[in-house]
Amino acid sequence: MEAMEEVVIIGAGISGLATALALHRKGIRSVILESSESLRASGFAITIWSNAWKALDALGIADSLRQTHLPLQRIVAKSSASGGITAQISFSAQEKRGELEGRCLRRRLLLEALAKELPPGTIRYSSKVVGIEEDGYLKLLHLADGSILKTKVLLGCDGVNSVVSKWLGLSKPSFSRRSAIRGFTEFPQGHGFKHEFLQFSGEGYRLGFLTSDEKTIYWFFTWTPTDQDRDAEDNASKMKQLILSKMHKSNLPVEIIEVVEKSEMSGLICSPLRYRWPFDLLTGNISKGNVSIAGDAFHPMTPDLGQGGCCALEDAIVLARSLGGALLEAKFCKTEEEQYEIIKKSLEKYAKERRWRSFDLVASSYLVGYIQQNDGAVVSFLRDKCLSGILARALFKKAEFDCGNI
Template identity: 25%
Template sequence: MTRVERAIVIGGGIGGLTAAVALHQQGVRVTVLERAGSLEPVGAAISLSPNALRGLDVVGLGDGIRALAAWQGDGGLRAPGGRWLARTSAAAAAERFGGPLVLLHRATLVDHLAAALPSGAVRTAAAARLLDPGAVGGSGRPARVAVPGGELEADLVVAADGIRSAVRRALFPGHPGPVYSGFTTWRVVIPLPGVDFASHETWGRGRIWGTHPLKDGRVYAYAAAVAPAGEHAPDDERAELLRLYGDWHTPVPEVLAAARPEDVLRHDVHHIAEPLPALHHGRVAVLGDAAHGMPPTLGQGGNQAVEDAITLAGHLDDLPGYTAARLPRTTVITRRAVQVARVNLMTGRVGTAVRDHALVALSRAAPGLFLRGFDGIADWRPPQGTAHSSEGGSGQGRMLADTAGEG
């Protein structure tokens, strides 16, 4: 592939902006095309685990994000009545994986990434359509993208346009695309003064709930439940949460009492069950949810997008190498996230009882076992030679089993 001097990033989410920053720092002229009228992200919070933070180290943003870590002390898994099923701590997670896990509002991360780009690099209200993926070798023609009012050419196009990616469909028209994961999610970010609680996730029958503090003093709460695709509450989603979770342990009732109907976001969950044949075609690279949308049950959607972006920046002259580095890993993690969803959202009474008993027994017999589910995920490091900032950072973070709604 010829030297990349001009790049277009389609999609101004976390993966797209991280790619834009990494490319800009390599001297590439980058334009980010975002369909929405602003970069304000849809969604509530995101958990960045040590793998993504090490990726952000490469572009000099890791330590600034680590400073936002809010989880201190113990946490873990609970049953709806409040019984602890498994315990862990911020210190144990940070020690095992070489750094904290940071929960922050998506808008905060977007602001940090956008601030690292030159003025004018991001165009909002700019719907983009891939006209030609271009070619490498031979004619070496550039890729072409249609934008409002004309066309743009580039040596590289980064498709970061989400799980419903139009670019993915254009590149791989025979691919079946995303499938419904079988459950829906709700998310809330609100102030909750005067309520003390340990950071936790709670598993019921076909339902989960999580409550976690943010650095700015607010609380991030999320829920997931097995439900038909496209279903919505007959009144409002806060009322639906009250029906499903109103009798669960504290602080769940307190969160629901403090939330307003307009504070609650609801989204069905989809994932890409069949891996793409490649993560590139011509001069186009696909990353993030567009490439491997996954259930949020490992909290890795955004984290894998960061990994994609950093890895892509190291393979600008070798897109097949980008595919080789990322496709096997993201395929494994997507399948693992699907498997975890089957466990924490199981609906059978007997199976749920067996699951909970096993969690308690394993937690008592081998406390460190709780964190092993993230071995091979949270311990990822950028390709050799890419990192230039401090690695690992300081502070503590959260390493619970899942965080819903983090695509």
Template identity: 45%
Template sequence: MEKMVLEEEIVIVGAGIAGLATAIALKRVGIRALVLERSDGLRVSGAALTLAPNAWLALDALGVAHKLTPLYAVREKMCITNVATGAVQEVSLIRNNRGGPITVHRKTLLESLAEELPRHSIRFSSKPISIEAQAQEGPYTIHLEDGTVITTKVLIGCDGVNSFVARKLGLTEPVNSGRSAVVALAVFPEGHGVREHVLQFLDVGKRAGIVPLNDKEIYWFLTFNTPKGETMTKDPQEIQKQVIENYAKDLPPIYAEVVRHCDLSTLNLAPLRLRLPWDLIFGNVSKGNMTVVGDAMHPMTPDLGQGGCAALEDAVVLGRHIGKSFIDNGRLVPGAVAEAIEGYVKERRWRAAWLIAGSYFSGWAQTMTVEAPTIG
């Protein structure tokens, strides 16, 4: 059986938020990209995510914001409970008249992004197993697990924390933060009756929260210091049980009640990892016409709520730089595209590094541990 050989201008690896947004940003300047996704459909692990005003500016630039804003409410206030003292602090989430954050279903966001792309822009069940550069500035040859071979002038990795493209660039592997997170949706068929405010509960070594998505669904999360030497279970029912019995026992009763209503199909438990800021500052974020976007570039802990937001920013910035090169030259010229990618890296590298550091130390401060968890 002969191998299928495809030739593309730009290939994006990963059809998550970063990959789809990058493809849209390129499409808006007249460039078609092929998006490769290893799964057989859009991946929706994570249930929901909160998007800050900077993310909505990016979504507006991508022409997608208007599809989502009518579906979800802006969160104007957050009530933070100190579990040890019982003190409750009310915090405004509105900053400088820019509006507040909005929490959305991850699936809805991904589908809204995917709808903006031409048919056949996403190739599912396409897992890269090797990448070869024919020269410093490409072209690149991608071998897929199914035997397909794809050559491309530009390669963009949007393939998450365990990025295959980041490894090809030589970026160091993300490290464990010493913490883990559980996220899921809770469903109340008759309505939950919870106010629209965000509720957070802070205790030594853990942070929990609930965010109403609509009248019948609540997004809930828990971050905690990972017990040393313990293996994480993958059984959703067992995870739910452990959260209720071990982590929620000292929290206000409303939290355990929300967890009891968990839709187990949405539950996800994972260690929190990050790329060390200095590895991002001094590492190879690009080589020739190859680079990375989103978690493939800057995995971070969720404590500032900026992982997905920064990925959307990345997409807009990279699209702008490559788009300008494309318009100036009338086509994708390898050397000019490499310069455009260098401009993108220069613009994003330091911001991403600060977000990684800020997220990590914010998580440490919020959970009031005596010392920060060891990174490594």
């Protein structure tokens, strides 16, 4: 006999946990099916900008995270070729446009903060969904262990290789031909760096450094791998050598090179950068009946604006606001068909509200990454002379978005 749940969320990442918590704040119980044995934090850190802090405030967990992570004070962009500053923008200088807040959060602390607010038993680990089937107005979920779960609402928060996105008919995310290596460096006695987002662009790569707290610096390196680089993608030592060779070739400051040199090998992660073709977001199914998606299952994007996780948190608020009210209304319906129609309309409303926002962020992130990493003479000249400031302000502009309350 199949177990029955009102709402099932697939995936216990940022999107899935935030969606479950937002629904919980609305008085709606949900179950999260997570394929791994525990919370997974792929990567050390995530940059959270103003738009995502508004979502975290709505979820009620923002203040606890602020206490353990430093606010960034400015963005400094430099040329990898010359070392000269191409843009420098202080957060305080932007105050006339509204509050700006950026912090580099430890990803695991964010996941734990979301998870601990959920009722016991919400997350079911070692629960891999291998199939989705229609059953009247319900969905049947087939798990790898042979068990079957019925649900009135199915939400896919299961990342770039989403089972739910595939069921909705969305195409696989595209490979941008770029990859990213991410790492972090601990300084037991303190790092002494300013609280800023420092990045170097040009010569075929982009390199960024963000202070997380007084003792930790998170860094990333994006580039277009050659055939010779492929071996490095699965070997931490070769990854490090690859980055350092490019840094030395660009003659970057010694103190910056030392940040990468002192990074622990175990903390290095390399991954291809994927994104959903923006026009698929406009024409594809974001929802279908009582099924929808959020986070990377919806809008995988390159990390060049630092908005992937932020956008996922926005999704959670908008989705819970729309679906939560519908589920409360559906309790008074007399038939399953009436319930289904109310749920369907709420998910369509969510999809409509998020479609253009996601299109904007995915397309803008791709364009920013292309310009920042490009080593062509014309693009490099324009970037160093005028585009860096425009791109930095674009980041602020995207971060002004307010997803509202639950």
